[in-house]
Amino acid sequence: MTHEIYAFLRGPMVWISLTVFLGGSVYRLASMWRLAKKKDAVIFHYISVFYSLRSLLHWVSPFGSLNMRKNPAMTVIAFIFHVCLIATPVFLSAHVILVKESWDISWWWMPDHMADLLTVIVIGCCLFFAGRRIKRPDVRYLTSVSDYLILAAIAAPFITGLWAYHQWPAFSAMMLLHMASAEILLMMIPFTRLNHMLFFPFTRGYMGSEFGAVKNAKDW
Amino acid sequence: MTKHSVTDVIGIPDEGIDKGAEKLTPEKITRVIRKLLDEEGGARLKVYMETCVHCGLCSEACHFYLSNDNDPKFAPAGKVKQTLEHIIKKKGKVSVAFMKRACEVAFTECNLCRRCSMYCPFGIDIAYLMLFVRRICHRLGMVPQYIQDTAHSHSATMNQMWVKEDEWIDTLQWQEDEARDEIPDLRIPLEKPGADVFYSVIGPEPKFRAQLIYQAAVIMHAAGVDWTMPATPGWDNSDMCMYTGDQEMVARLKKVHFEAAMRLKTKRIVMGECGHAFRSVYDVGNRLLGWKMPPLRLMHALEFYYELFRDKKLTVKQKYEVPVTLHDPCNVVRGGGLHEMARHVIGETCTEFIELHPNREHNYCCSAGGGVINCGPPYAKKRVIGNRVKAEQLAAAKAKGAKTIIAPCHNCHGGLEDIVKYYELDMEIKFLGDIIYECIDKGQPED
Ligand code: HEM
Ligand code: SF4
Ligand code: SF4
Numbered sequence: 321m322t323h324e325i326y327a328f329l330r331g332p333m334v335w336i337s338l339t340v341f342l343g344g345s346v347y348r349l350a351s352m353w354r355l356a357k358k359k360d361a362v363i364f365h366y367i368s369v370f371y372s373l374r375s376l377l378h379w380v381s382p383f384g385s386l387n388m389r390k391n392p393a394m395t396v397i398a399f400i401f402h403v404c405l406i407a408t409p410v411f412l413s414a415h416v417i418l419v420k421e422s423w424d425i426s427w428w429w430m431p432d433h434m435a436d437l438l439t440v441i442v443i444g445c446c447l448f449f450a451g452r453r454i455k456r457p458d459v460r461y462l463t464s465v466s467d468y469l470i471l472a473a474i475a476a477p478f479i480t481g482l483w484a485y486h487q488w489p490a491f492s493a494m495m496l497l498h499m500a501s502a503e504i505l506l507m508m509i510p511f512t513r514l515n516h517m518l519f520f521p522f523t524r525g526y527m528g529s530e531f532g533a534v535k536n537a538k539d540w
Numbered sequence: 541m542t543k544h545s546v547t548d549v550i551g552i553p554d555e556g557i558d559k560g561a562e563k564l565t566p567e568k569i570t571r572v573i574r575k576l577l578d579e580e581g582g583a584r585l586k587v588y589m590e591t592c593v594h595c596g597l598c599s600e601a602c603h604f605y606l607s608n609d610n611d612p613k614f615a616p617a618g619k620v621k622q623t624l625e626h627i628i629k630k631k632g633k634v635s636v637a638f639m640k641r642a643c644e645v646a647f648t649e650c651n652l653c654r655r656c657s658m659y660c661p662f663g664i665d666i667a668y669l670m671l672f673v674r675r676i677c678h679r680l681g682m683v684p685q686y687i688q689d690t691a692h693s694h695s696a697t698m699n700q701m702w703v704k705e706d707e708w709i710d711t712l713q714w715q716e717d718e719a720r721d722e723i724p725d726l727r728i729p730l731e732k733p734g735a736d737v738f739y740s741v742i743g744p745e746p747k748f749r750a751q752l753i754y755q756a757a758v759i760m761h762a763a764g765v766d767w768t769m770p771a772t773p774g775w776d777n778s779d780m781c782m783y784t785g786d787q788e789m790v791a792r793l794k795k796v797h798f799e800a801a802m803r804l805k806t807k808r809i810v811m812g813e814c815g816h817a818f819r820s821v822y823d824v825g826n827r828l829l830g831w832k833m834p835p836l837r838l839m840h841a842l843e844f845y846y847e848l849f850r851d852k853k854l855t856v857k858q859k860y861e862v863p864v865t866l867h868d869p870c871n872v873v874r875g876g877g878l879h880e881m882a883r884h885v886i887g888e889t890c891t892e893f894i895e896l897h898p899n900r901e902h903n904y905c906c907s908a909g910g911g912v913i914n915c916g917p918p919y920a921k922k923r924v925i926g927n928r929v930k931a932e933q934l935a936a937a938k939a940k941g942a943k944t945i946i947a948p949c950h951n952c953h954g955g956l957e958d959i960v961k962y963y964e965l966d967m968e969i970k971f972l973g974d975i976i977y978e979c980i981d982k983g984q985p986e987d
Contacts, residue, residue, distance in 0.1 A: 352583050359582030365832050379661055386902060387597060387659040394597070458605070459596035461612030462621060467594050519591045520662055526584075527663025534823060534833075536877025537901050539658050 329499040337503035344510030368529040375528020378540040385540035401445035404438040439478045446475040477502035549922045557643050560682030564636050572679050573632030588664045601659035603904045607928035616656035616666040619645050623673045646673035647684050648919045652910035653870040678785030686916025690780040698796050699776035700743030711746040715754040726761045732768035738806035742778035742814045755977040762982050763853035774800025777811050779820035783911025794825025808837035810844045813971045815871030815949035846881035849888045857981040863892040865942035868903040869949035889979045894942040908955025924962040931963035948972045
């Protein structure tokens, strides 16, 4: 039984989750594009590549905006979080080897103790974000249950992965949970607030264009 | 600082909202909201609502939040939570009481100043979202009474203050007469075709601050500008309909304004020192009429003054010696990038300039903008309480010696006056035109 679940998560489910993630992302972007063409056609007249990039560049650089400088702790943690979040799964040796075995392509991978560290950092950041949601009255006010669920969904593959790698008790079950939770997370991206990954370039770019090209002002 | 109670801030009675609400039923609310979401709620609305990660990084951008002791209800995303978030989640099935509060939030707790868009990492446009709520309120017929009255005036008279056509012309002639005592050959040229400059003002100028028209005439005269004003509707560039959510009226108003300038075949429009009017003509009305940018060259007074000094059209006789500070109005700075030009003019006319902090694009709103001051006396106290940070910012400049606040915007002027009074700051507030008028060589005959 365990073996069958393993085979499913390791085989078809990988394809399903990748398809939902990529297909879902393309679908979300394309349908939003269509809606914009239909109801906010004006956006296309005001968006400017130059001013979008000018704003985006400031907002993807650590401390590139005044608000980031005013909240140094949040800035550092948020940047480290996003970097570790993406780097760990992509450059984990076990993942690279899996890909190599399946498709015979490979890239640089990081030493395992480094992956360990990055994993702990991601989990730590999730705890920090959760703590911030509880502690800061304004963030608590904005928070709904789904925000905690999203944090849990992000932490889950990292916690279970760490567990399985270190072969702590019941690690083979953890391995299954690791694969399942990672696949769920991937599929959540286009359809939850995690879609900020898809829309960030557009929302920021549009504001950058409005400020830059029309209002002659900076937006960072 | 003065103590106040919550009832000064939330649940303030307002005939416009209360009477409007009496006529509503939940069914009607749902119907109106669904129709509006369907017709006008496009990709921007959807993306903004779905992308917000509830991080609260926008909170500290908002003077209402900071001034109300970090009350989450006043955080920008908190205002969305109390309004659109619930409306969209419930697909418009919201109660009358809910809509009353939503109306209060959108009209009296947000100045649409867009400061928060510079603090949100995603650049989510909270002002756009609050305007969407106002649009819903407009369609539901629940708008604060005072501002709705100005919107009615706009639609009946094409100006904000129920000024009749002959009153307008009389006011200009009266100001011309007055000014001629000082400068005998001064004119306020009405209906002069082909003039270089079409000068337009906001409705309250002829009504309450006619001396500003006098001063503008003196500056035009001293600089030798070929200018004119229309004798027909279209002289008023102001626009409260932009803030009540009445976009149809905005388009009508701006059309009349642009067409007056075009009928006179003037080369450019110069507007008096008003921020919201600039937003309306430069950024909003033109779009509603289908122009990407205004159809003819448009200048806010700040840019015009800058040009006059740059081209040495004005000479300063005696600089203004009282130390000044500058309040950067949202709509011409964050909305027009005119901050360095304002500083240039101040450099030409004043001996000592002290910066406010924060400044330029990051300046705090006066809390009068976005039509909030136009919601009238019921909300005056709430508005000044909601901008304690402005008082602190001004007090810091005062401690460095600043005595005069230059506020090149009518709304800011009104808002700052109330703040200065309430917080007992004892500072004087002036338009940049007041300073220029005082300083320049007016070309009076020697006697
Ligand atoms: C690669 C493109 C991405 C960009 C540009 C991006 C950008 C951002 C930004 C600007 C924030 C706002 C607050 C902050 O700085 O923390 C944020 C928050 C967040 N992001 Fe991302 N993100 C990306 C991808 C992801 C992915 C793939 C995930 C998870 C699967 C994720 C999870 C989160 C979470 C959970 C928060 C909220 C933290 C909190 O609870 O306050 N992000 N992101
Ligand atoms: S008042 Fe200004 S900063 Fe506050 S929510 Fe409105 S637009 Fe944002
Ligand atoms: S900063 Fe932006 S994403 Fe964060 S709560 Fe405010 S509006 Fe939402």
